[in-house]
Structures are given as C-alpha cells and as structure tokens.
Amino acid sequence: MxxxxxxxxxxxxxxxxxxxxxxxxxxxxxxxxxxxxxxNGKDAIQQLERNRYDVILCDYNxxxxxxxxxxxxxxxxxxxxxxSTVFVMITAENTxxxxxxxxxxxxxxxxxxxxxxxxxxxxxxxLLIKKEDLEPVDRALERRDHAEAIRELDQRIAxxxxxxxELTRLKADLCLQAGMLDPxxxxxxxxxxxxxxxxxxxxxxxxxxxxxxxxxxxEVFQNLLNANEDMTAAYDWLARTHEALGHLQDAQEVLAKAxxxxxKAILRQKALGELAMQNKDFATAERAFxxxxxxxxxxxxxxxxxxxxxxxxxxANPEHRDKGTALQLIKQMEREFPRDGEAQLYAAMAEAVAQxxxxxxxxxxxxxxxxxxxxxxxxxxGKPELTLxxxxxxxxxGDTERAEALFKKAVLNNHxxxxxxxxxxxxxxxxxxxxxxxxxxxxxxxxxxxxxNRGVQLASAxxxxxxxxxxxxxxxxxxxxxxxxxxxxxVLLLQMERKGAxxxxxxxxxxxxxxxxxxxxxxxxxxxxxxxxxxxxxxT
Amino acid sequence: MKFADILASTIHDIKNALGxxxxxxxxxxxxxxxxxxxxxxVVTLQLEARRANYDLIQLLTLYKLDSGxxxxxxxxxxxxxxxxxxxxxxxxxxQARGITLDYACDPSLExxxxxxxxxxxxxxxIGNAERHTRDRIRLTAVAEExxxxxxxxxxxPGFPPSMLEPTDEHEPEEGFGRxxxxxxxxxxSQVAALHRNEGxxxxxxxxxxxxxxxxxxxxxxx
Numbered sequence: 001m002x003x004x005x006x007x008x009x010x011x012x013x014x015x016x017x018x019x020x021x022x023x024x025x026x027x028x029x030x031x032x033x034x035x036x037x038x039x040n041g042k043d044a045i046q047q048l049e050r051n052r053y054d055v056i057l058c059d060y061n062x063x064x065x066x067x068x069x070x071x072x073x074x075x076x077x078x079x080x081x082x083x084s085t086v087f088v089m090i091t092a093e094n095t096x097x098x099x100x101x102x103x104x105x106x107x108x109x110x111x112x113x114x115x116x117x118x119x120x121x122x123x124x125x126x127l128l129i130k131k132e133d134l135e136p137v138d139r140a141l142e143r144r145d146h147a148e149a150i151r152e153l154d155q156r157i158a159x160x161x162x163x164x165x166e167l168t169r170l171k172a173d174l175c176l177q178a179g180m181l182d183p184x185x186x187x188x189x190x191x192x193x194x195x196x197x198x199x200x201x202x203x204x205x206x207x208x209x210x211x212x213x214x215x216x217x218x219e220v221f222q223n224l225l226n227a228n229e230d231m232t233a234a235y236d237w238l239a240r241t242h243e244a245l246g247h248l249q250d251a252q253e254v255l256a257k258a259x260x261x262x263x264k265a266i267l268r269q270k271a272l273g274e275l276a277m278q279n280k281d282f283a284t285a286e287r288a289f290x291x292x293x294x295x296x297x298x299x300x301x302x303x304x305x306x307x308x309x310x311x312x313x314x315x316a317n318p319e320h321r322d323k324g325t326a327l328q329l330i331k332q333m334e335r336e337f338p339r340d341g342e343a344q345l346y347a348a349m350a351e352a353v354a355q356x357x358x359x360x361x362x363x364x365x366x367x368x369x370x371x372x373x374x375x376x377x378x379x380x381x382g383k384p385e386l387t388l389x390x391x392x393x394x395x396x397x398g399d400t401e402r403a404e405a406l407f408k409k410a411v412l413n414n415h416x417x418x419x420x421x422x423x424x425x426x427x428x429x430x431x432x433x434x435x436x437x438x439x440x441x442x443x444x445x446x447x448x449x450x451x452x453n454r455g456v457q458l459a460s461a462x463x464x465x466x467x468x469x470x471x472x473x474x475x476x477x478x479x480x481x482x483x484x485x486x487x488x489x490x491v492l493l494l495q496m497e498r499k500g501a502x503x504x505x506x507x508x509x510x511x512x513x514x515x516x517x518x519x520x521x522x523x524x525x526x527x528x529x530x531x532x533x534x535x536x537x538x539x540t
Numbered sequence: 541m542k543f544a545d546i547l548a549s550t551i552h553d554i555k556n557a558l559g560x561x562x563x564x565x566x567x568x569x570x571x572x573x574x575x576x577x578x579x580x581x582v583v584t585l586q587l588e589a590r591r592a593n594y595d596l597i598q599l600l601t602l603y604k605l606d607s608g609x610x611x612x613x614x615x616x617x618x619x620x621x622x623x624x625x626x627x628x629x630x631x632x633x634x635q636a637r638g639i640t641l642d643y644a645c646d647p648s649l650e651x652x653x654x655x656x657x658x659x660x661x662x663x664x665x666i667g668n669a670e671r672h673t674r675d676r677i678r679l680t681a682v683a684e685e686x687x688x689x690x691x692x693x694x695x696x697p698g699f700p701p702s703m704l705e706p707t708d709e710h711e712p713e714e715g716f717g718r719x720x721x722x723x724x725x726x727x728x729s730q731v732a733a734l735h736r737n738e739g740x741x742x743x744x745x746x747x748x749x750x751x752x753x754x755x756x757x758x759x760x761x762x
Contacts, residue, residue: 022563029570092556112656114559114593115629117566122628126621165616165650195652195737197614230611 005124006031008054013037013044013071014090015063023057026117030124041066041298048080055086055124058107066298069105074300076105083138086127130163137170144524146178165191172203181207198228205237209244217241232258236268243275243422246438251275252284259288266292266301273309278430282317289313304343305385307333308350312396315357326354345374345386349393356397364397381480381518384414388427395431403433411441413480415448448474452483455491464495475512485512486525493532501536509533548603555596562589583636590633591667597660598727605730612654612734619649619681619688626659626679630666634677639670643679651681651688653761657731658690661744664724665692665757672696676752686740687760698748698755728759737762 010032012023020037027035036051038044041062048056056075060068068089075081089107108127111120131138133156140149153171157164168187175184188203205220221238224231235258242251255272262268273288289310296302311326330351337343352367371393379386391406407428414420421441428437451474458467471488478484489512492505513533516526565586568574576582604610623643634641662679669677673694681690703725728744735742740762750756 018560022560022567025567110656112659114562116632117570118628118632119625122625160648162618162620162647164648165618197616197652 005121005128006033008032008128009034009036009052011036011038011044011047011051011053011056011058013041013056013058013062013068015039015059015061019059026120029117030121041068041071044071045074045080048075053081053085054128055088056081057088057090057111059090061092070299072107073105077300083141084131084135086124086131088123088127141174144522146174146180150174150178150180169199172200176203176206176210179210181210198224198231198234202231202234202237205234205241209237209241212244214241214245218245230261232262232265232268235261236271239271239275248275248279252279252281256284259291263291264295266296266299266306269295270301270306270309273313274426277309277313277316278426280316282313283319285313286310286317286320302336304333304337304340304346305389307336308346308389311350312353312392315353323354323358326357327351330354341374341378342382342386345371345378346389348374349389352393353396368393368397381515384410384417384420384480385423387413388423392427392431395433400433403431407433408444411444412448412478415445415481416483421445448478448481448484452487455487459491459494464491464498467491468495472508475515479515480519482516482519482523485515485519486523486529488512489516489529493529493536496536506537544603544607548600551596551599551603555593555600558589558593558596562586562593565589578636580636583633587633587637587667587670594660594663594667595723598664598723601657601660602727602730605734610734613656614652614654614735616650616652617655618647619645619651619690620647622655622658623679623681623690626662626666629663630670634666634670637670639673639675639677641666641677641679643681645679645681646683649681649683649688651683651761652737653735654731657734658759658761661728661731661759662690662692664728665759668692668724668757669694669696669755673754678752684760686738687742687762689758689760692757693750693752694754694756695750695752696754698750699746703746704748728757732759732761735761 010027012020012027012035014020014023014037017039020039024035024037036047036053038047042065044056044058045066047053058068058071062068062071066074072087072089075087081087086109087107088109088111090111090113092113108131109123111123137149137152137156140146140152150171153167153174157167157171161167168191172184172187172191175181175187185204185207188200188207191197191200192204201220201224205217205224208214208217208220218238218241221234221241224234225238228234235254239251239254239258242248242254252272252275255268255275259265259268259272269288269292273285273292276282276285276288289306292301292306293310296306307329311329314320314326314329315323330347333343333347333350348367348371352364352371355361355363355367371390375386375390379390387406387410391403391410394406395403407424410424411421414424425437425441428434428441434440451470455467455470455474458464458470468488468491471484471491474484475481475488489509492509492512496505496509509529513526513529516523516529520526565582569576569579569582569586601610623645627641627643631641666677666679669692673696676695678693679691680693681688683689725744725746732742732744742759742761744757744759747756747758748754
C-alpha cells in the first residue's frame with residue numbers, strides 16, 4: 001500500500017529562503033506539484049485562511065512574530081486545518097526543549113534537522129497512511145460523536161496494529177473527554193501495569209479529578225512532579241486540584257513554578273493571574289497578566305479580557321504608583337481591537353474600574369453606563385464570560401445587588417458547564433460578596449438539574465403538557481441555558497408529533513433553536529432537533 | 541556569558557552551515573543533470589560532512605546534558621518503524637559505497653525511549669560501521685531480560701581489543717580508537733544512561749559477536 005504523497009498539497013513555513021527552497025526541491029523530487037510557501041507565521045495563517053492543505057511542514061523557529069507552535073495553535077483552534085491535516089513540526093536541537101514544553105496542541109510529528117529527503121518521504125508516507133486509517137475517527141470527532149469515534153478506534157485496536165500504544169492513548173483520552181471515567185481509568189491503569197509512563201499517570205489523576213476525588217488526584221499529580229519536575233501539564237492539574245480543594249495559595253505557588261519553566265504559555269499566565277487576584281497578591285497578578293498580554297500579541301489567545309484584567313490588577317496593586325498607565329492600556333486596547341463590540345465592552349468596564357481608582361466617581365459611572373449599553377448589545381446573548389466581567393465591575397463600583405443578580409444569571413444559564421462554573425466561583429470570591437461561593441453555586445446548579453430531570457420524567461411519562469409548561473417557564477428564566485432550551489424544543493416537537501404543528505408552536509421551536517445556535521452552532525443535540533423539525537414541517 | 545556558552549553557540553552556527561552544505565550535496569547528487577550521481581569523491585564528501593554534523597550535534601547535546609538542560613522525551617515507539625526510518629536515512633549513502641544495509645525486527649516490538657537521542661546514537665554507530673565493514677550492515681532489535689536491545693552489526697574486522705573494555709564509565713578515554721575521538725561512544729553511553737525504568741539503567745556494549753562476523757554495537761534500553 002503506497003499512498004501517493006505526490007498527489008497531496010503542501011504548505012512549507014520557514015523564515016529562511018534557503019530552507020524553503022530545499023524543502024521545496026525535496027518535495028519536487030518526490031513528484032509533488034502543489035506546493036505553497038510562507039516566510040513567517042502571519043503569512044502562513046493567511047494562506048491557511050484561503051486554502052486547504054493536506055500537509056504542513058512548519059519550522060518551529062520563524063524569527064520575530066509567531067513561532068511554529070503558535071501557528072499550530074491558531075490553525076487548530078480556529079479550525080483552519082482539520083484533524084486529517086498532517087502537521088509536521090521541524091525542529092533543531094536548540095529548540096527541542098521549547099517545543100516539548102507546549103502541551104495545548106501537539107503536531108502529528110516532529111522532524112529534527114538535519115534530515116534527508118528519504119527520511120522525509122518515509123515519514124510523510126507513514127503519516128498519510130495513518131491519517132487515512134483514522135479518517136472515520138476524525139470525522140466522528142469533528143461531529144463530536146465520541147461514542148462513534150471510540151467504536152471506530154476499537155475496531156482498529158482489535159486488529160492489534162503497530163501503533164497500538166498510540167491508539168490506546170487516544171482512546172483513553174477520548175473516554176475521559178466523553179466522561180466515560182471507568183473505561184478511561186481501566187485503559188490508563190492497563191498501560192501503567194506494563195510501564196510507568198507519565199501520560200498514563202496524568203490520565204489516572206485526571207480521572208480522579210473528574211470524580212472529584214481531589215485528595216487522591218493531588219497525590220498523583222504531586223508524585224508525578226516529584227519524578228518529572230518539568231512536566232508542565234502536571235503543574236496545571238495540581239494547581240487545579242489545589243483550587244478545587246480551596247488551597248488557593250498552594251495553587252498559585254504551583255502555577256508560579258510552571259510559569260517559570262515555560263513562560264510562553266499564555267493560558268497558564270492568565271490562570272496564575274486569576275489565582276493571584278483571588279489571593280489579593282496584586283503584584284503577581286499584574287506581572288502575570290502583563291506577560292499574557294505581551295506574549296499574546298502574536299497568539300490566537302490574544303483577547304481584550306486579558307487587557308481588562310491587566311488594568312484591574314494595576315489599579316488594585318498598591319506597588320503600581322503611576323495610575324495613569326491603566327488609561328493608556330485602555331487606549332491601546334481600542335487600537336488593537338478596532339470595531340470589536342466585545343472589546344469595547346471590556347474597555348468600558350476596565351475604564352470604569354480605572355476611573356474609580358483615580359478617584360473620578362462621575363467618570364466611573366459614565367463608563368458603567370456605556371458598559372451597560374454595550375452589554376445589552378453584545379453581552380446578553382454573547383459569551384458568558386462577559387456577564388461575569390460585568391458582575392465583577394459593578395461589584396467593584398459598589399452595586400452589590402446587581403452583581404449578585406448577574407452572578408446568579410451566569411450560573412442559571414450555564415449550569416452544565418463545569419469549567420465555567422469554576423470561573424463564576426473565582427470571580428464571586430474575588431469580589432468578596434460571598435463567604436462560600438462554591439456551595440451557593442452548587443445549590444443553584446442542583447436546583448436546575450432537578451428541574452430539568454422533573455421535566456424529562458414528565459415527558460417520558462407521557463405528560464407532555466405538564467412537561468412543556470415547566471420547560472417553557474424555565475426557558476424564559478434561563479434564556480441562554482443550552483440544556484433547558486434544547487429540552488424545551490424537544491418537548492415541543494413531541495407535542496407536534498402528537499397533535500400536529502401550528503404556527504405558534506413552530507415559531508416557539510424556532511426561537512429555541514435560534515438560542516441554541518447562538519450558544520453553540522455545532523451542538524450535536526441541535527442537529528437532531530433540526531432534523532426532526534424538518535421532518536415534521538415536511539409532513540404538514 | 542561563559543566561554544562554554546560561546547563555544548556552544550559557535551558550534552550551533554557551524555552545524556547550521558554544515559547542514560546547508562549537506563543539503564546542497566544531496567540536491568546535486570539527486571539531480572542527474574549535474575552528472576555527479578554516484579561519484580565516489582562526492583559520496584566521501586557527503587559521508588564526512590554528515591559525520592562532522594553528527595559530531596557537532598552530539599557535542600551540543602552533551603553540553604546541554606552537562607548544564608542540566610536536557611529533558612528526556614520518553615514515548616512509546618514501534619521498533620519496526622523506527623529501524624525503517626534509520627535505514628531510509630542511511631541507505632542511499634551506504635549503497636553508494638557498495639554496502640548492503642538492512643534490518644530485522646519483530647513488527648510488534650515496542651520500546652520507550654527518546655527518539656531524537658537514540659537516533660543520534662544509532663546514526664553514530666552506523667557511521668562507524670560504514671567505515672569498517674566489508675560490505676554489510678544489519679540493524680536488529682530484540683526484547684531481552686527487561687530491556688530492548690538495538691544492535692548495529694557489520695561484517696568487518698571487528699572492534700580492536702582496547703575498545704572491548706567495559707564502557708559503562710562515563711569518562712572518555714585518552715587516545716584514538718576505532719571511533720577516533722570516542723565522542724560517539726561517550727555520547728552513546730550518556731544517552732543510554734538517561735533511560736531508566738524500575739531500577740534498570742540503559743547502557744551500551746561493544747562485542748565482536750556479530751552474526752555477520754564483524755563488530756556489534758548494542759544499546760540496551762530498559
């Protein structure tokens with residue numbers, strides 16, 4: 001079986017013209033005709049926005065601007081390349097350590113310089129065969145159908161292929177993502193029985209964390225770090241575990257170590273900043289957010305929220321004497337994110353805090369008014385983080401009641417998003433409005449879970465009217481709650497199937513569908529609802 | 541900046557320059573219009589340039605090892621794939637010198653090691669064997685006693701007795717043996733020793749027990 005590597009399309013990314021020419025001539029020798037090149041990361045992203053490539057050969061070191069890892073992150077994060085695209089990272093021995101520190105996204109293969117054309121050919125053939133073999137898995141994952149992806153993987157694993165270890169790891173990670181904790185644990189432990197491998201240990205720790213067995217998880221991550229002191233992912237997980245246990249000081253210390261090891265990871269700097277804000281260590285927070293902002297300039301993780309947090313930490317930091325810098329930062333923000341409603345909202349919120357810090361109450365209130373208007377426009381149905389930021393801002397300006405209402409809204413609309421609920425908890429704690437935000441949030445979450453379960457039970461017992469009444473009322477209260485809107489739509493469809501569709505119920509379904517689409521256009525449940533709706537409309 | 545750092549960055553620079561030399565040589569020998577394909581003088585240039593390049597990479601890795609900046613990137617690798625890569629990387633030059641290079645390995649054999657570092661070790665051993673073999677080199681990998689042993693065997697005259705001493709001490713010796721500067725052996729034993737598992741430590745060993753009748757280099761990884 002020989003994959004025709006010459007039929008594929010290639011993008012070469014390297015800042016050295018000689019190197020680009022060399023790679024191009026290697027590919028040309030294999031008979032490849034479709035080759036594009038890019039001299040830097042920015043160019044590479046532009047090419048990826050316009051064209052689809054089967055293979056990307058990218059040097060890690062691309063001179064000033066984005067590096068290879070940032071190109072990979074942005075391309076995968078923004079969906080510019082699919083799972084079936086082969087991404088080969090070309091490294092030199094001096095970039096080895098930098099490359100291995102990156103955990104968020106991994107390339108399909110590393111190729112260390114120098115390499116011969118024969119090795120390149122061999123590697124490309126193998127990678128393309130592997131991608132072809134895994135195509136059904138990738139397609140299922142793109143639909144977020146984890147069950148189907150795992151079924152496809154199982155078929156391949158049963159044939160005991162050469163890359164069994166790799167497939168086992170993939171399956172274990174997929175099980176974990178899909179919340180299938182027992183099989184995930186069994187797979188990781190199966191690997192550990194043969195060999196004590198850090199990734200499998202980390203997997204066991206993540207399973208424990210998902211089961212909320214934080215003490216055991218903490219021990220696993222701690223032991224991992226004792227044996228592998230540069231495993232950055234273990235620091236991240238240990239910090240998360242400390243946070244879940246309420247050991248915020250420990251969490252901050254752990255992340256500070258990880259940040260010292262790999263300062264380029266923006267999300268980690270941000271996490272450190274958030275922890276330091278809660279710990280009221282504003283100097284550390286300011287440093288971390290400043291790093292995140294400056295490292296983020298060429299990154300896909302560049303975000304106005306980072307600027308806003310930097311402003312807030314500067315205002316809060318007593319060591320930061322020149323309070324005028326905050327206003328400069330806000331100006332910079334407006335320049336960097338032109339015509340971006342979300343950024344304008346963040347800027348208005350940050351400026352309210354900055355003006356308050358300068359003692360300008362009137363100015364602060366004006367900014368808040370502007371922020372409220374912008375929030376009505378981009379925040380109400382926008383990203384839930386905007387609601388959190390606004391809650392923090394109004395709390396800062398002393399409007400406790402409104403802040404509490406906004407926090408409540410954030411929980412009501414996102415009760416099934418555990419990661420976001422942790423953000424709510426941190427923000428709540430930072431404002432000092434609640435002694436135990438975790439238990440307040442948990443009580444609210446449980447109420448919605450119960451309500452939702454009651455509605456589902458009624459529907460499956462055939463009491464459609466009662467169920468519908470419940471979900472419709474809930475959807476009014478939680479207009480951005482994915483689960484509630486989805487279930488409201490489902491029960492309405494059930495009713496239509498029984499009684500036929502009328503204009504009113506159709507427009508109601510469409511409203512719920514529109515809401516879900518706004519929350520997440522790729523929601524797998526949404527696709528099924530639309531499917532059913534299509535059939536019902538077709539029938540009438 | 542210490543002298544060692546200046547040395548290291550200079551070596552890095554030379555290595556890159558040499559990399560371009562090697563690539564250009566590969567290019568002009570692959571293109572028949574230059575009329576250089578298979579020219580023995582050019583093959584010598586290619587081999588020597590590559591050998592020098594491996595030396596520089598080894599020096600840089602050892603420098604980082606010494607300053608504690610090397611992280612072992614352990615991952616599971618299929619040995620069949622790994623040896624196939626090694627073969628592909630060295631085959632055309634070996635062929636040009638009239639050497640048959642092949643490998644034998646159980647297709648399901650797996651081991652955990654740092655790919656880049658072990659590739660460096662084997663490239664060095666293959667380079668050595670190329671200079672001393674009569675006309676054959678074979679790569680093999682087998683599981684034995686809790687280790688996976690990867691071997692480079694040849695059908696040359698074998699290692700001189702002075703090199704068959706145990707090489708597990710980490711200091712390079714004075715003098716020039718078959719490996720000329722012994723950098724390669726020093727590098728290989730350091731890389732091997734970085735690989736540890738359940739109390740077992742990786743090591744290298746040199747014998748003249750090659751199934752082909754010549755020298756046999758092994759790296760045993762736990």
